[in-house]
Amino acid sequence: MSSFLGTMIEWYDFFIFSTASALVFGAAFFPTGDGTTQTLLAFATLGIGFLARPLGAAVSGHLGDRIGRKATLVLTLSMMGAATAAIGLLPTYDQVGLLAPILLVALRLLQGFSAGGEWAGAALMAVEHAPTGRRGFWGSVVQSGTPAGLILASGVFLAVQLTVGPTAFAAWGWRIPFVLSIILLGIAMYIRVRVSESPIFINATQRRQERAPLVRVFRETPRQLILAALTFVGCNAIGYVFLSFLLAYGTGSLGLDRGVMLTLSLVGAATWCVSNLVGGVCADRFGRRNTYLVGYALFIAWAFPFFLLINTGDIWLMGLSVVILCTGLGLTYGPQCALFAELFPAAFRYSGASLATAIGSILGGAFAPVIATALLADSGTVFAVSGYMTVVAVISFIAVLLLREKELVAMRSLDQRQVDDPAVSRA
Numbered sequence: 465m466s467s468f469l470g471t472m473i474e475w476y477d478f479f480i481f482s483t484a485s486a487l488v489f490g491a492a493f494f495p496t497g498d499g500t501t502q503t504l505l506a507f508a509t510l511g512i513g514f515l516a517r518p519l520g521a522a523v524s525g526h527l528g529d530r531i532g533r534k535a536t537l538v539l540t541l542s543m544m545g546a547a548t549a550a551i552g553l554l555p556t557y558d559q560v561g562l563l564a565p566i567l568l569v570a571l572r573l574l575q576g577f578s579a580g581g582e583w584a585g586a587a588l589m590a591v592e593h594a595p596t597g598r599r600g601f602w603g604s605v606v607q608s609g610t611p612a613g614l615i616l617a618s619g620v621f622l623a624v625q626l627t628v629g630p631t632a633f634a635a636w637g638w639r640i641p642f643v644l645s646i647i648l649l650g651i652a653m654y655i656r657v658r659v660s661e662s663p664i665f666i667n668a669t670q671r672r673q674e675r676a677p678l679v680r681v682f683r684e685t686p687r688q689l690i691l692a693a694l695t696f697v698g699c700n701a702i703g704y705v706f707l708s709f710l711l712a713y714g715t716g717s718l719g720l721d722r723g724v725m726l727t728l729s730l731v732g733a734a735t736w737c738v739s740n741l742v743g744g745v746c747a748d749r750f751g752r753r754n755t756y757l758v759g760y761a762l763f764i765a766w767a768f769p770f771f772l773l774i775n776t777g778d779i780w781l782m783g784l785s786v787v788i789l790c791t792g793l794g795l796t797y798g799p800q801c802a803l804f805a806e807l808f809p810a811a812f813r814y815s816g817a818s819l820a821t822a823i824g825s826i827l828g829g830a831f832a833p834v835i836a837t838a839l840l841a842d843s844g845t846v847f848a849v850s851g852y853m854t855v856v857a858v859i860s861f862i863a864v865l866l867l868r869e870k871e872l873v874a875m876r877s878l879d880q881r882q883v884d885d886p887a888v889s890r891a
């Protein structure tokens with residue numbers, strides 16, 4: 465629960481930036497007069513944060529494998545909370561000119577640096593505490609913190625807009641969700657400082673203090689690193705099409721009300737929460753690999769019907785479209801904690817999982833909203849975005865096919881033997 469709640473609050477911070485990029489950042493920080501260009505610039509700022517993720521992953525992974533998962537998680541959460549609150553206090557372009565987007569980009573980079581190390585730490589804390597036969601499920605609980613953060617972010621944005629009205633929301637109301645993160649930061653910090661360190665990490669450091677965990681990742685597990693990153697590309701890219709592009713497309717191209725689109729986001733996030741847990745249970749029963757393959761097959765089959773139903777403008781058909789898409793997200797995101805943990809040995813697991821996630825994020829979600837917006841503008845049809853979704857899903861499907869389930873089983877067995885070591889009990 466510590467990992468779940470901490471992850472939820474961390475991703476609340478991340479998603480309010482994503483939501484604001486789709487709704488207000490273009491006009492507030494990039495006043496070009498051209499709506500499409502404003503949206504592209506705002507989404508580019510969203511993507512810039514992903515560029516800081518590998519550095520955050522490297523630093524946090526190094527610390528997580530040397531000083532512990534717990535201390536590193538407290539550090540990453542503090543950085544994310546401080547950056548998010550500061551964004552809510554930024555002046556706009558009309559107030560300070562070019563300095564406004566520069567400060568926005570700087571704070572976004574700090575968010576990205578934090579996110580680069582956050583996920584792996586939370587995932588490993590849950591998975592390394594869990595029984596080996598239930599790792600998929602308990603890892604999926606942590607993964608559900610991501611859509612729970614989206615629910616919280618969308619809910620707060622929706623509540624603020626309904627309370628202050630569209631005009632005030634665009635002028636200053638959008639700041640409220642960012643400033644509220646200060647309160648959430650305090651709650652999350654209280655939770656995280658009370659959690660115990662991972663028993664597998666304690667055992668690993670008693671045997672040997674790893675000096676250069678990142679070097680060992682590249683030297684000993686390059687194949688696992690590449691495949692892990694590629695398995696995440698499709699899920700992450702399609703996730704950000706849903707999270708950011710769909711909001712902008714619905715309110716812009718389709719002319720739908722912001723409240724309708726935020727409500728749709730809430731429905732999708734709730735589905736994603738549940739399907740994450742289903743994905744985790746399936747990963748324990750049928751294997752990580754098989755669960756992923758079903759999820760990516762669903763993405764490939766649904767990429768074009770997804771926008772066919774969205775284009776109807778009918779709220780029920782749009783809801784159905786989002787529910788099916790987010791089911792695929794759960795099947796390819798829920799098992800991720802267990803999968804990534806079992807691809808790397810405990811001594812440099814934080815570094816390997818962090819870096820794989822960061823690389824997958826850059827190749828997948830970093831500029832997915834920008835690519836989708838550009839494809840729509842260039843082709844004049846949203847089905848070009850469906851083609852993009854199909855391509856990234858196929859890439860990840862092939863990467864999953866190349867995984868070896870027996871290697872994952874062997875790593876689970878090794879971890880269990882380490883937990884059973886008497887040195888852990890003494891610690």
